[in-house]
Amino acid sequence: MLNIIDFNKIVHEDFFNSSFYHKNKLLLLIWYFHDILASNPLDYSIDYVKLFKYPEEDLKIITQDWEKIVRKIRNGKAHELSEGDTMYLGACTKGSTAAKSMRKQPNSDILAPQRAFSLKGSYMTSILRNYILNDIGTYESIVKDPSALEEYSFEEYVKSEIRKHRGRSLDELMTEFNINPKSKDRTSRVALKILGVESKNASEFEKANIKVKAIRIEYNGKIKEHMSFPTFKFKDLVNESWEESEFRTMLSETRFFFVIYKKDKNGNLILDKEMFWNMPIGILDTEVKKVWKEAKQIIKDGVVLTQKGKRTFNNLPSPSENPVSHVRPHAQNSEDTYPLPDGRKMPKQCFWLNNSFILEQISLQEED
DNA sequence: AATTTCGGTCAGATGCGCTT
DNA sequence: AAGCGCATCTGACCGAAATT
Incomplete structure (x- = not known):
């Protein structure tokens, strides 16, 4: 959970001058163990602490997420925001009760639930695993060179790669990419292979x-x-x-x-x-x-x-x-x-x- | 007679607990 | 840390009954 989104102000911001970036470009992350046996939360043990700056390839995607959220608000669709819209940066609901948390938005008369920026659970998990625990079981990424996202969004890039194989049969693709035709995840494996990923998932997909x-x-x-x-x-x-x-x-x-x-x-x-x-x-x-x-x-x-x-x-x-x-x-x-x-x-x-x-x-x- | 519906099944992948 | 056995998960499919 990061900062609250002010629907009326954010539409006038751009990413690098935004209140979000200002406040959250550097984060002190503290992980504690949620011990269900501990009667007092103050007894939870703090296991990992890290001053965290977004890796370049992640920041590209976070910027695109931010743009996407703001575009929706600019289009008068703040009430349609959903955490599933974006990859790493989400717009989650925030407030004491759903009823008390309705806010006005620009470009529409419809009240929208108050929302805040958050780093998604899947992204936080991956930070912990990749950057802090140095878990070896990490997945390959689809975008090897972050500058590939200067021109296209991550999604546009992924779609255009898949589109290159439009019209080809699944059988043909499984043969070409050497995928066991009996495996249950064959279609997702085909997609990942097209995207240049050998591991059974892609790091971007996992994080998002x-x-x-x-x-x-x-x-x-x-x-x-x-x-x-x-x-x-x-x-x-x-x-x-x-x-x-x-x-x-x-x-x-x-x-x-x-x-x-x-x-x-x-x-x-x-x-x-x-x-x-x-x-x-x-x-x-x-x-x-x-x-x-x-x-x-x-x-x-x-x-x-x-x-x-x-x-x-x-x-x-x-x-x-x-x-x-x-x-x-x-x-x-x-x-x-x-x-x-x-x-x-x-x-x-x-x-x-x-x-x-x-x-x-x-x-x-x-x-x- | 053909198609749709929907409870049920299949089988490889995955994950867990245990032992060594 | 690795291997094993087993349970569970998961994407795909089946087929009898219902509907058109």
Whole structure:
């Protein structure tokens, strides 16, 4: 967490003269161990301290993040800011309560939640690992020479590299880049190899919490499968609030890099498009919230199971009930379960994003 | 009859705990 | 520090029932 964003003032600033840069160009970072056994936070042990200046390659990306945030505010879209918009520098909500923290913004009459600059959790983790613990398990970076970002933003650079291979088949790319066609992460490996990265993730993607997701579009133009996410524990979910829920946190903080393949008439997957995407905050706090709350209520009240033939149907939110999200099993088999609050067991479930929603987002191709 | 829906399954990758 | 066994995770896929 860094400084509060003054929506009205920041629109007149440029990065190197900004209040953000002024205050935060040099940081004293202090890491302490969050010891859950310690009764008093003052007893937490301070393990690492470091006077930190952004490495040149990171500062380039932070500058671009700052520009992106300010552009949104200048366009009267402060209320649409989201942590997932940017890579290392985020605009996170800040204030005592959501209701008390609404602020006026220039160029729009819509009130926006107060926000502050923050270095994202994924970026802080990587600073700790790379620059302080000197962890050997660090990933290669995509942009080897920071001056490559003078002209293009990181995202534009990444997209243009992928675009060079547009029209080629996945099989062809796997052969060329020597990737095991059976590996589950083959599409993300292909993308990384195109970007010149041998390691199984890129340092920029790791620092920015960007997840590569393959999207396969069928010959008929539809996406067959919904998009899955990690499973949740029923007992945890019923104790969460939407604002602090695992699913909301994940969706608001993760940026996705969609690598889109389209099936030709012979069923070959052809590299077709690429785009960065994150869940629009307006949809997150309306439709997705609805599904989440409904799921929570159903689990709280006791899931109703009905046996039909071999299969057991539940009354959790299905894809037809909501345009954006639903709940479905994501388990090894029907024996792979988590306990329900009432003691029964149920196959592990997760929230999914509807295939139709993903398709809609792709066709919007909204690049702010 | 064809397509869509949605509970379920598969299998390689990953991660954890334990031992040496 | 490395190796092992095992559990879990994850992206992709399956197929019976429902719908068109």
